[in-house]
Amino acid sequence: MAAQTKLNITTDRSALLVLKARITSDPQNMIFINWSTTTPICNWVGVTCGARHHRVANLNLSYFGLTGTIPPELGNLSFLVNMDFSNNNFHGSIPATIFNLSALQKIDLSDNQLSEIPNEIGTLNHLEKLYVQDNALKGPIPMTIFNISSLTIVTFYGNNLNGIIPDNICQNLSNIQGLNLGANQFNGPLPSIFGQCKQLLRLDLEDNSLTGPIPYEIGYLPNLEEVGLSENNLNGHIPSSIVNISTIKGVDITVASPIPYEIGYLPNLEILALHQNNLNGHIPSSIFNISTITGLGLSFSQLLGSLPADIGLALPKLEKFYAGANHLSGVIPKSISNASELRSLDLGGLSLAAKSLGGLLCSYCPELNLKEWNNILKSDLWESSDKSINFFDRRKRLEMTTSNCYGWLKVSYNLKKKKEKRMLKEVGNDYFDDLLSSSFLQHRYGNDFIMHDLTNYLAKFVSGKFCVRLEDSASFQPRVEEALAFARSTSYGLHNIVYVEDALEVNIGEKKYLDGLSFFMKR
Structure with a gap:
């Protein structure tokens, strides 16, 4: 038994030494100095061994600043559970042998320069979390990924993947909670049977080339909290079924349609981003009754009309409000100075801003208006924020x-x-x-x-x-x-x-x- 254990440790050490040899840059000397044959492997930086088998169970090299390639020998780490190579500069393809590690539950390869992921990934029957965002992946996404029923989180955000998202994407992903395929080059229609992803909390397909309408079935996701479909080529209307999702907190959609009045009935909505839509018409008054909302983005949407006089009172939690590049008129409501949480405001368009501020700053205004302007100047409204609105x-x-x-x-x-x-x-x-x-x-x-x-x-x-x-x-x-x-x-x-x-x-x-x-x- 002791001989077998020694052999296994030797196997793991040999695999990691091959990885060390593939590293061409280690600016913090995390690997070059620490990974030494004179030091027990379980004491190497970034390496954690299991208490039972004394094999490498966790390999965490995140933020080491390493440059190099991933060798196929890592497929010999047969007890590996978690693999985190995020925020480095690994390039080339992901070796297919990695996906022979049946114990793997989490893979994080985000923020590298990896260019290919093989179809063998579908053999990881215990994989729960897969992070491969912000790499250089190209071509179609391996369809075998959507056969891994244990997956709870999948993110390929910020690559160059293309092709069509399969309509039956949810058929085998019964446990999926987060699906992020945004900022790629996917085309074709949105999957129509999202309703099978009953556990889905966050759906992000923004910044692709998706076409067609938003399926009505999106309202069948009972636990959905965030949906991002902006910056595509979608048409039709925002489906009224979305108001059935009482759990939803964030909506970020680009589609040329009016804002449904019913959207104001969402009891937990915090972020509503409808930028760059050809919405036309007026802003539904129901939106200004959403007391939970913290961020409201309606810029570049061809909206008409004026803002309600009590906006600062009706939205007590509002932190960020953007409605610039529309056709709004009237004055900036005085009540907006009562929005104590407001930190960032962009109403754009001189027809709205100049009339309000000009009236307050006019050198011929009565004394009352000078006092009014003085009060507004003391408000936190005009303080510069170090962050602008940030949807998801x-x-x-x-x-x-x-x-x-x-x-x-x-x-x-x-x-x-x-x-x-x-x-x-x-x-x-x-x-x-x-x-x-x-x-x-x-x-x-x-x-x-x-x-x-x-x-x-x-x-x-x-x-x-x-x-x-x-x-x-x-x-x-x-x-x-x-x-x-x-x-x-x-x-x-x-x-x-x-x-x-x-x-x-x-x-x-x-x-x-x-x-x-x-x-x-x-x-």
């Missing part, structure tokens, strides 16, 4: 806050996830070029940029006598002091920034997407 950790945005004469102006852009890995400076410069091409800024000379004349005229018109430049002559000192009494913030011009990258403040999201990029003028 996928939809990222850029915020730019300036304070030259109008600290209240915030310009937001919808950004697609960039699949290529690029330097932060390159991404930031691209965003700056977008602002320049939109006539928000204009070139001055050399590396200097200033606010565009048209934007500057608008700011001066709206802010009236409270607009001054701190660079002005000392003879204007009384005007400066008067303006500062009402100013939320002060700044010098953009020409004080020598390099664009000096002005970037960045947060990188869990999946390595750009989560937020705020561009501030130096004070």
Whole structure:
């Protein structure tokens, strides 16, 4: 028995030493130094052995920053239960021998550069969790995956997979809770028999090329909490059956249809994202009765009408509200300053914003309005947030806050996830070029940029006598002091920034997407 145990340990060690030999870069020296033949294998970093058989049961190399390939010899780790190679730079194909490890319950290969997954994956009868998002997989998805009845989570988000999603996808996935095939190149219709996935909690098929209507059967998922179908080529209507899903908390859909009034009856809805729809018509009043909602996104949807006067009172938990690039009119409701949880607001369109802010900032307004403006200035509403609305950790945005004469102006852009890995400076410069091409800024000379004349005229018109430049002559000192009494913030011009990258403040999201990029003028 002792000889057999020794042989097994030797087998596991040999397999891991082959893996070590396949590593071409180990910036933290996690493998090169620690995995030594003079040290017991169960003491190697990232290796955990089972108490009973003293064989390798867990292999966790996540975030080691390794570069290399996965050798077929890892198929000899016959007692391996969990394999986590996430957030490294492994490339090439996934060896078919890995899928001979019948004890495997979890495989996490996310955030690498792997290019192929073999059909043999369907032989893992005990596999529960499969994470292969953000790799370089291409071609059709192995259909054998959908025969693994033990699976609870499957995610292939952010690859280059294509083909049609099988209509019977749920036939053998009776335990599936999370299915994420977003940000690929799948085409064809949505599966029509989702109702067989009774345990499904989260469905994400966004950012593909799927066509046709959303099947009515989607309302047969009794436990569904999040559904993401945006950025496809879907048509028809948002099915009314969706209101049957009382558990649903997040809806992110792009489809050219009106917003169903019944959607306001969902008792637990927290996120409603209907960006870039050809919705037309008015926003259903029922939406503003959803007391549980924290994020509401209706941008780029051709909506008409005005916002309800009591929006700030009716939505007490609202944190993020986006309704820009529509045809909304009227004024920004005063009650919005009562939304104590509101952290990020984009209503876009000067017809709505200028009328409200201009009325409050007008230099000829009565004293009552000056007090009103002072109260709004003290609200947290205008505080810059380090994160914009983020639907299911996928939809990222850029915020730019300036304070030259109008600290209240915030310009937001919808950004697609960039699949290529690029330097932060390159991404930031691209965003700056977008602002320049939109006539928000204009070139001055050399590396200097200033606010565009048209934007500057608008700011001066709206802010009236409270607009001054701190660079002005000392003879204007009384005007400066008067303006500062009402100013939320002060700044010098953009020409004080020598390099664009000096002005970037960045947060990188869990999946390595750009989560937020705020561009501030130096004070």
